[in-house]
Amino acid sequence: MTTWPKENNTDKALKIILFLISPFIAFLYSLRTIKTKSSYVVFFLFCVFFGLSFSVSAGKDEHNKSDGASYREKFERYKYVSDSEFYKRFNEYFTFEEGAKDYYFDTVAFYVSRVTDNYHIMFMVFAIVFAYFGLKSLRFLTSEPKFDASLSCLILVYLFMINQIFNINGVRFWTAAWIGVYCIFQIFRNGNKKYFLLALCTPFFHGAFWVYILVITFAYFSKWTQKVWVVLFFISFFVSNISVDFVREIIGYLPPFLAGMAQSYTDAEYIQERSAKGSGFYWVAEIFRFSVKVYMNYLVWLFIKNSSRITANPKTKSLFAFLLIWMTFANFTMPIPSLGGRFMALAYPVIAYIWLVNFKGVKYQKVLHAMPFVFLFSFYTQFLLYKNVLDISFYFSSPFYLLYKYF
Numbered sequence: 001m002t003t004w005p006k007e008n009n010t011d012k013a014l015k016i017i018l019f020l021i022s023p024f025i026a027f028l029y030s031l032r033t034i035k036t037k038s039s040y041v042v043f044f045l046f047c048v049f050f051g052l053s054f055s056v057s058a059g060k061d062e063h064n065k066s067d068g069a070s071y072r073e074k075f076e077r078y079k080y081v082s083d084s085e086f087y088k089r090f091n092e093y094f095t096f097e098e099g100a101k102d103y104y105f106d107t108v109a110f111y112v113s114r115v116t117d118n119y120h121i122m123f124m125v126f127a128i129v130f131a132y133f134g135l136k137s138l139r140f141l142t143s144e145p146k147f148d149a150s151l152s153c154l155i156l157v158y159l160f161m162i163n164q165i166f167n168i169n170g171v172r173f174w175t176a177a178w179i180g181v182y183c184i185f186q187i188f189r190n191g192n193k194k195y196f197l198l199a200l201c202t203p204f205f206h207g208a209f210w211v212y213i214l215v216i217t218f219a220y221f222s223k224w225t226q227k228v229w230v231v232l233f234f235i236s237f238f239v240s241n242i243s244v245d246f247v248r249e250i251i252g253y254l255p256p257f258l259a260g261m262a263q264s265y266t267d268a269e270y271i272q273e274r275s276a277k278g279s280g281f282y283w284v285a286e287i288f289r290f291s292v293k294v295y296m297n298y299l300v301w302l303f304i305k306n307s308s309r310i311t312a313n314p315k316t317k318s319l320f321a322f323l324l325i326w327m328t329f330a331n332f333t334m335p336i337p338s339l340g341g342r343f344m345a346l347a348y349p350v351i352a353y354i355w356l357v358n359f360k361g362v363k364y365q366k367v368l369h370a371m372p373f374v375f376l377f378s379f380y381t382q383f384l385l386y387k388n389v390l391d392i393s394f395y396f397s398s399p400f401y402l403l404y405k406y407f
Contacts, residue, residue, distance in 0.1 A: 002143045004037040012038045023049045024395045035142045044131050047165045051127025052120050052406045053394045068169040075122050078113040086110050101207030105172055120406040126168040133178035140185045141353055146360045155371050160352040166385050176205035180212050181349050188318040219325040229324040236331035237297055288377035295374045299351050300327050316354045323350050
């Protein structure tokens with residue numbers, strides 16, 4: 001990646017002043033100079049204070065169904081877990097015995113609980129790791145010469161950062177997702193094979209990422225022609241229900257620590273619960289969700305139409321080959337709620353990057369500008385989610401007040 005652009009000292013000073021008034025205000029101001037190092041520092045510190053201010057009840061109930069509430073409840077029980085018990089479970093995890101699917105949350109919760117019983121500190125630690133890999137990944141986009149402060153680029157930033165800081169609420173999968181995205185860019189954009197070692201760490205954060213490792217390894221060594229994957233991509237969009245039956249068939253061949261996870265993901269009651277139909281408002285959400293899926297697949301189809309341009313660019317040639325395989329996998333597994341739908345989010349940063357490098361200022365501007373309308377319901381739900389975990393005072397409070405309040 002390129003070096004940081006030169007900055008105006010007045011602009012840096014203003015960011016410091018605004019941050020001391022409110023991290024959120026400094027965050028908004030820094031969007032206008034998103035490529036600079038000082039803006040990245042503001043973005044990172046904003047995420048840290050978001051994690052510190054993240055507030056949920058202790059345990060889920062009918063009014064609070066967030067994953068964060070469950071994590072808080074589990075954390076507050078960790079002070080009763082002895083060192084010997086924790087290390088015993090830790091050893092069981094690393095020997096692949098049946099039990100925990102991953103151990104990131106447990107590790108953070110255990111060590112933080114040795115210091116404090118304040119769950120805000122735990123979420124702050126989650127935010128630090130999450131933001132570090134998220135911003136390291138974003139640098140691939142913003143360091144491109146074509147990137148500027150235009151509306152098109154801001155839309156691409158939103159697509160790239162679809163895995164937002166709120167997702168420390170479901171910290172295990174979404175932290176692994178940012179590490180996974182960073183590895184994808186290092187391996188398929190930079191050709192740096194040593195990042196397969198970092199990719200091997202992702203199942204520690206969430207057990208489902210053993211699937212991620214299989215797919216990226218297959219994509220790296222695949223000798224299939226691009227035309228074959230184009231055909232499979234189109235098939236995957238229309239035919240995906242077979243994935244549930246396929247996973248059920250191979251459960252018996254998986255090691256115990258993976259078999260239990262696969263069985264839970266394909267359990268009929270679990271799928272029905274995750275896909276349960278509610279009031280008439282449910283159908284509005286479903287229409288927009290389907291529209292987003294169609295829109296993202298349409299963007300990939302535009303890539304296929306312009307594949308000669310994309311594959312001629314060394315920055316995007318391997319990323320495009322990977323994207324075809326990844327989107328085919330995500331489409332096929334879409335009926336499995338905790339697999340295809342969530343894993344498709346890892347394709348968004350790749351799509352945003354390929355678009356910037358090949359299409360920015362060249363073609364399809366109206367298609368890109370249609371994104372905010374397609375994602376309209378997503379904006380609404382994200383607003384509600386942030387509203388549920390933040391006190392309104394967060395948006396205009398100084399970092400000193402936030403430290404005083406939550407520490």
